[in-house]
Amino acid sequence: MAVKEIVADIRHLSGEVYYPSPEVLERAYIKDYPSLYQRAMQDLEAFWAERAEELEWFRKWDRVLDDSNKPFYKWFVGGKINICYNAVDRHMKTWRKNKVALYWEAENGERRVLSYYDLYREVNRFANVLKALGIRKGDRVTIYMPRIPELPIAMLACARIGAIHSVVFAGFSVEALHTRIEDSKSRLVITADGGYLNGRIVETKRTVDEAVRRSPSVEHVLVVRRTRHEVPMEPGRDYFYDELARLPFAQGECPVEETDAEDPLYILYTSGTTGAPKGQVHVHGGYAVYIYTTMKWVFDIKDEDIWWCTADPGWVTGHSYIVYAPLMLGATSVMYEGAPTYPYPDRWWSIVEKYGVTVLYTTPTAIRGLMRFGDEWPNRRHLSSLRLLGTVGEPINPEAWRWYYRVIGKGRCPIMDTWWMTETGGFMITPMPCVPLKPGSATLPFPGIRADVVDENGNPCPPGVEGYLVIQNPWPGMSRTLYGDPDRYVKTYWSKYPGWFFTGDSARRDEDGYFYIIGRVDDVLKVSGYRLGTAEIESALVAHPAVAEAAAIGLPHEVKGEGIHCYVILKAGYTPSEALAEELRQHVAQLIGPIARPEAIHFVDKLPKTRSGKIMRRVLRARALGLPEGDLSTLEE
Numbered sequence: 139m140a141v142k143e144i145v146a147d148i149r150h151l152s153g154e155v156y157y158p159s160p161e162v163l164e165r166a167y168i169k170d171y172p173s174l175y176q177r178a179m180q181d182l183e184a185f186w187a188e189r190a191e192e193l194e195w196f197r198k199w200d201r202v203l204d205d206s207n208k209p210f211y212k213w214f215v216g217g218k219i220n221i222c223y224n225a226v227d228r229h230m231k232t233w234r235k236n237k238v239a240l241y242w243e244a245e246n247g248e249r250r251v252l253s254y255y256d257l258y259r260e261v262n263r264f265a266n267v268l269k270a271l272g273i274r275k276g277d278r279v280t281i282y283m284p285r286i287p288e289l290p291i292a293m294l295a296c297a298r299i300g301a302i303h304s305v306v307f308a309g310f311s312v313e314a315l316h317t318r319i320e321d322s323k324s325r326l327v328i329t330a331d332g333g334y335l336n337g338r339i340v341e342t343k344r345t346v347d348e349a350v351r352r353s354p355s356v357e358h359v360l361v362v363r364r365t366r367h368e369v370p371m372e373p374g375r376d377y378f379y380d381e382l383a384r385l386p387f388a389q390g391e392c393p394v395e396e397t398d399a400e401d402p403l404y405i406l407y408t409s410g411t412t413g414a415p416k417g418q419v420h421v422h423g424g425y426a427v428y429i430y431t432t433m434k435w436v437f438d439i440k441d442e443d444i445w446w447c448t449a450d451p452g453w454v455t456g457h458s459y460i461v462y463a464p465l466m467l468g469a470t471s472v473m474y475e476g477a478p479t480y481p482y483p484d485r486w487w488s489i490v491e492k493y494g495v496t497v498l499y500t501t502p503t504a505i506r507g508l509m510r511f512g513d514e515w516p517n518r519r520h521l522s523s524l525r526l527l528g529t530v531g532e533p534i535n536p537e538a539w540r541w542y543y544r545v546i547g548k549g550r551c552p553i554m555d556t557w558w559m560t561e562t563g564g565f566m567i568t569p570m571p572c573v574p575l576k577p578g579s580a581t582l583p584f585p586g587i588r589a590d591v592v593d594e595n596g597n598p599c600p601p602g603v604e605g606y607l608v609i610q611n612p613w614p615g616m617s618r619t620l621y622g623d624p625d626r627y628v629k630t631y632w633s634k635y636p637g638w639f640f641t642g643d644s645a646r647r648d649e650d651g652y653f654y655i656i657g658r659v660d661d662v663l664k665v666s667g668y669r670l671g672t673a674e675i676e677s678a679l680v681a682h683p684a685v686a687e688a689a690a691i692g693l694p695h696e697v698k699g700e701g702i703h704c705y706v707i708l709k710a711g712y713t714p715s716e717a718l719a720e721e722l723r724q725h726v727a728q729l730i731g732p733i734a735r736p737e738a739i740h741f742v743d744k745l746p747k748t749r750s751g752k753i754m755r756r757v758l759r760a761r762a763l764g765l766p767e768g769d770l771s772t773l774e775e
């Protein structure tokens with residue numbers, strides 16, 4: 139496919155355009171996006187095979203892509219590779235052995251520094267403990283931990299022995315954790331005695347206790363000591379990690395499992411349109427190739443870089459771009475446990491200054507949140523080490539983009555607005571440093587990705603017209619299936635337009651072919667960049683004794699992007715009150731997690747429904763925003 143289909147001419151673009159400076163171009167791995175794109179698309183398999191050569195394989199693949207059973211594509215078939223080996227062991231053979239892998243800092247000022255060799259020892263020890271607890275290749279392990287080094291260490295240890303990790307973001311509460319443990323049938327849950335946020339202890343162990351009470355698959359709970367406050371331990375089931383790690387079986391090297399390229403590496407649950415969260419399955423081989431390549435080219439990672447991705451490792455961004463890709467690239471990363479504003483709103487900027495961060499990757503919500511405190515906080519800090527910035531998770535409004543560019547990047551640092559999803563494994567529509575930028579646009583597809591915005595019938599939308607964002611070819615980082623539910627995988631992603639991946643996002647392209655992501659077209663919300671399903675919020679609400687029926691929608695929120703608004707019908711005998719509204723908000727936060735706390739609860743007598751009984755959230759949203767209600771032909775009386 140000619141690159142013209144993607145973009146007219148990136149040297150002459152319309153609108154507010156930021157062209158790369160000579161310094162940025164000078165340093166960039168990729169200096170000519172259009173010709174690289176063209177080359178990749180001419181022979182996808184050759185392109186990805188060449189990328190895969192940069193990793194270390196126990197055995198090379200026989201075939202790059204097997205598309206004989208669409209949409210269940212297989213990549214690097216016959217290849218043997220282990221992502222942990224590429225992230226850790228590989229560096230033992232070079233000078234990077236003693237390079238800093240991780241600078242970790244906690245809210246209270248505690249610090250840890252781990253070299254690649256330290257990481258190697260820690261991962262081996264952890265893997266030995268997992269084995270001692272009976273964990274074997276293919277077993278599922280749920281990880282529910284605060285943002286401490288043992289979180290990536292536990293993930294890597296699972297990968298090392300071929301166990302499949304399922305990390306649940308520690309901001310989720312009992313119900314969310316329980317359903318994820320259940321669905322994956324995890325044999326082991328790894329947690330910590332607690333974490334810190336805003337000066338308070340987060341009780342991760344107690345949440346795990348409640349969540350596993352009804353989970354018969356769980357044999358053991360492994361507890362990393364972090365806060366050292368008292369937590370209940372169930373004899374025979376619960377073990378403190380440090381106590382096991384001292385024992386003889388935990389010492390020495392734990393052999394790396396020679397996993398198949400298509401062996402599952404992890405399950406990561408995301409919210410979908412209905413009920414149960416979907417377990418996206420990512421694998422050792424193609425996923426490794428994809429995130430390695432995207433990170434290397436988009437963030438131009440070199441040995442001298444200090445990389446800081448502020449996300450939580452429990453989110454896909456953390457899996458791909460805190461844990462696996464930076465380590466495979468041999469980069470030095472920063473990880474921070476705590477709130478961005480603790481104790482002052484310049485905490486993040488002080489971290490950039492202290493570690494000399496060169497690339498900062500964060501969310502629009504965080505940028506908008508910190509922007510509110512004014513320019514003085516960042517201005518008092520040295521931010522001159524920064525050379526590149528990034529954002530992810532939701533559309534960035536041009537105002538926040540410009541602030542980030544001007545106040546944080548001092549007009550020198552291009553912003554990589556990376557559009558992607560848990561399902562895609564890594565960046566899909568994203569600039570590279572050599573690509574001219576437009577505020578609010580994720581720009582153009584990564585080489586090897588054919589994307590478009592199409593109408594109901596699959597025809598490309600003309601410039602400026604909103605349509606569905608689709609991906610028109612397979613890529614190595616794609617999720618392989620939904621855990622235990624391949625039919626739902628086909629139905630959700632590959633049925634609307636056979637042969638194309640349906641993203642669930644709407645977007646438009648401008649006259650230059652640049653992509654602007656508008657938002658979800660399904661019942662998925664993005665609250666502060668976190669993905670939540672309206673169905674999860676609604677089922678939490680109806681679990682409260684006062685609630686008969688509930689509907690949740692997202693409405694624009696100045697900082698969070700979207701805020702949750704709920705419409706509730708009470709059961710007979712309950713009367714609306716401010717106190718009850720507050721109780722319901724608390725209830726949702728307690729069940730799902732603080733991020734799911736609704737902005738507002740509206741008590742109503744009726745909900746707009748289709749004749750088949752489905753709540754028309756679109757109508758609620760239109761009414762709340764004072765917009766036209768659209769087609770109401772399916773609305774019941």
Ligand code: 6R9
Pocket residue numbers: 408454455529530531532533534555556557558559560561580641642643655657658664667668669
């Ligand atoms: C990585 C991640 C996926 C959804 C996606 C879209 C939104 C992500 C974005 C963006 C606009 C960006 N999204 N990046 N929207 N611009 N740069 O966020 O994965 O949690 O699975 O969410 O996030 O709506 O469909 P995930």
